[in-house]
Amino acid sequence: MQALMSCLVLLTSLAVSASSGYRLALTHVDSKIGLTKTELMRRAAHRSRLRALSGYDANSPRLHSVQVEYLMELAIGTPPVPFVALADTGSDLTWTQCQPCKLCFPQDTPVYDPSASSTFSPVPCSSATCLPVLRSRNCSTPSSLCRYGYSYSDGAYSAGILGTETLTLGSSVPGQAVSVSDVAFGCGTDNGGDSLNSTGTVGLGRGTLSLLAQLGVGKFSYCLTDFFNSTLDSPFLLGTLAELAPGPGAVQSTPLLQSPLNPSRYVVSLQGITLGDVRLPIPNKTFDLHANSTGGMVVDSGTTFSILPESGFRVVVDHVAQVLGQPPVNASSLDSPCFPAPAGERQLPFMPDLVLHFAGGADMRLHRDNYMSYNQEDSSFCLNIVGTTSTWSMLGNFQQQNIQMLFDMTVGQLSFLPTDCSKL
Numbered sequence: 334m335q336a337l338m339s340c341l342v343l344l345t346s347l348a349v350s351a352s353s354g355y356r357l358a359l360t361h362v363d364s365k366i367g368l369t370k371t372e373l374m375r376r377a378a379h380r381s382r383l384r385a386l387s388g389y390d391a392n393s394p395r396l397h398s399v400q401v402e403y404l405m406e407l408a409i410g411t412p413p414v415p416f417v418a419l420a421d422t423g424s425d426l427t428w429t430q431c432q433p434c435k436l437c438f439p440q441d442t443p444v445y446d447p448s449a450s451s452t453f454s455p456v457p458c459s460s461a462t463c464l465p466v467l468r469s470r471n472c473s474t475p476s477s478l479c480r481y482g483y484s485y486s487d488g489a490y491s492a493g494i495l496g497t498e499t500l501t502l503g504s505s506v507p508g509q510a511v512s513v514s515d516v517a518f519g520c521g522t523d524n525g526g527d528s529l530n531s532t533g534t535v536g537l538g539r540g541t542l543s544l545l546a547q548l549g550v551g552k553f554s555y556c557l558t559d560f561f562n563s564t565l566d567s568p569f570l571l572g573t574l575a576e577l578a579p580g581p582g583a584v585q586s587t588p589l590l591q592s593p594l595n596p597s598r599y600v601v602s603l604q605g606i607t608l609g610d611v612r613l614p615i616p617n618k619t620f621d622l623h624a625n626s627t628g629g630m631v632v633d634s635g636t637t638f639s640i641l642p643e644s645g646f647r648v649v650v651d652h653v654a655q656v657l658g659q660p661p662v663n664a665s666s667l668d669s670p671c672f673p674a675p676a677g678e679r680q681l682p683f684m685p686d687l688v689l690h691f692a693g694g695a696d697m698r699l700h701r702d703n704y705m706s707y708n709q710e711d712s713s714f715c716l717n718i719v720g721t722t723s724t725w726s727m728l729g730n731f732q733q734q735n736i737q738m739l740f741d742m743t744v745g746q747l748s749f750l751p752t753d754c755s756k757l
């Protein structure tokens with residue numbers, strides 16, 4: 334592990350810009366296609382259901398969660414070829430579709446061709462860089478190419494060869510474009526799966542292949558703007574620029590935990606939930622991360638609705654039902670529960686804050702619009718949280734709207750602060 338890390342740092346040390354700070358922007362994946370609020374909710378619910386059902390398995394470190402929500406614009410090669418990638422905090426490999434395509438998603442811009450770039454180099458399969466993604470366990474000769482295969486937990490995958498290239502970051506933010514050379518990336522000639530519809534992914538996990546490790550940055554922050562307002566970009570800051578802008582409240586911090594079998598993930602300890610002034614009767618250890626890597630709450634900007642283990646989920650649903658004075662339409666389901674709205678009612682009723690209590694006394698206060706929405710299509714109020722029969726939980730991006738999130742690995746902490754992200 335250590336050897337691999339130092340190799341990657343060496344690989345990229347020349348490339349890191351003087352400031353080692355980058356300002357990028359995220360756009361919502363559905364923003365370009367002009368969907369209605371109901372359609373956005375349906376797509377989000379569908380993706381969360383896929384994720385909850387996917388049996389994200391703590392014991393399968395080669396399966397990666399996939400960020401299907403927020404997109405980043407980048408460019409690759411010399412001359413630079415633009416591509417749009419999913420920004421994924423749940424996985425490490427950065428890849429883009431590559432010529433000659435065996436199987437590629439439709440792409441609006443030309444597919445990157447390594448033979449047309451003066452800065453592409455293939456990575457040999459004997460290289461330590463290849464190790465985390467090597468497709469077959471053996472290398473036929475030390476000089477053969479590094480053939481990688483990368484699978485995501487919801488069935489999507491990318492396969493091809495590993496290379497190094499010049500990446501241009503921040504190409505969509507005026508004055509912020511920075512070129513970084515010799516970034517190890519996947520040149521994906523075989524890309525599939527129906528949940529992923531992307532021309533690439535930027536891996537922002539905690540592993541050695543992650544773009545963060547390659548850039549040598551130990552922290553990043555983002556602030557996701559209103560889920561339903563597709564016109565607003567969300568700021569994404571890396572390295573020295575990553576910090577929390579002053580906001581109306583106090584900064585809350587909780588330790589980032591290391592999951593032994595999933596070292597790439599950002600895991601925190603959720604200790605309880607309060608609705609209004611009621612501490613919900615969920616056993617204290619329901620969300621704990623165990624030594625065998627089961628449990629724990631993964632902070633995943635790639636999952637829309639938060640996912641809770643069934644026992645905790647039921648308690649939350651029961652208490653929301655009590656506030657609304659009625660049971661959900663389908664009380665047996667683990668899907669996002671919906672409650673019929675009174676005739677003529679088109680707005681969410683008053684709902685108290687839902688507070689997530691994290692280790693270290695960090696409270697994340699979710700206002701009504703961070704956990705409920707009005708569904709126009711069937712005139713119902715829906716709780717934007719889903720249940721799972723597994724033991725793990727996820728903090729989804731719907732719950733992270735308008736909260737600055739700072740992942741600081743240098744101090745091993747996640748810090749957050751409620752903020753109007755459109756003002757940053």
Ligand SMILES: *[C@@H]1O[C@H](CO)[C@@H](O)[C@H](O)[C@H]1NC(C)=O
Binds near residue numbers: 469472
């Ligand atoms: C792995 O090595 C074995 C024996 O050296 C060889 O027969 C096989 O083709 C190799 N597999 C791959 C996928 O290269």
Ligand SMILES: *[C@@H]1O[C@H](CO)[C@@H](O)[C@H](O)[C@H]1NC(C)=O
Binds near residue numbers: 439527530
């Ligand atoms: C994937 O993207 C293409 C091009 O933008 C679009 O035509 C297609 O409908 C999308 N497929 C899905 C499943 O979203």
Ligand SMILES: *[C@@H]1O[C@H](CO)[C@@H](O)[C@H](O)[C@H]1NC(C)=O
Binds near residue numbers: 561
């Ligand atoms: C989206 O945000 C912009 C800027 O804050 C605002 O002017 C606009 O009204 C918002 N649109 C919606 C649909 O909320």
Ligand SMILES: *[C@@H]1O[C@H](CO)[C@@H](O)[C@H](O)[C@H]1NC(C)=O
Binds near residue numbers: 617
């Ligand atoms: C659960 O946690 C709360 C808050 O930290 C504490 O007051 C309570 O004693 C704990 N209950 C048990 C059974 O450990």
Ligand SMILES: *[C@@H]1O[C@H](CO)[C@@H](O)[C@H](O)[C@H]1NC(C)=O
Binds near residue numbers: 623
């Ligand atoms: C993991 O550890 C927890 C707590 O000790 C235990 O309840 C669970 O059964 C274990 N799961 C596996 C798959 O070993």
Ligand SMILES: *[C@@H]1O[C@H](CO)[C@@H](O)[C@H](O)[C@H]1NC(C)=O
Binds near residue numbers: 663665667668
């Ligand atoms: C209720 O939920 C169960 C379990 O998810 C599902 O099998 C059933 O089809 C749902 N019923 C309705 C009416 O949606």
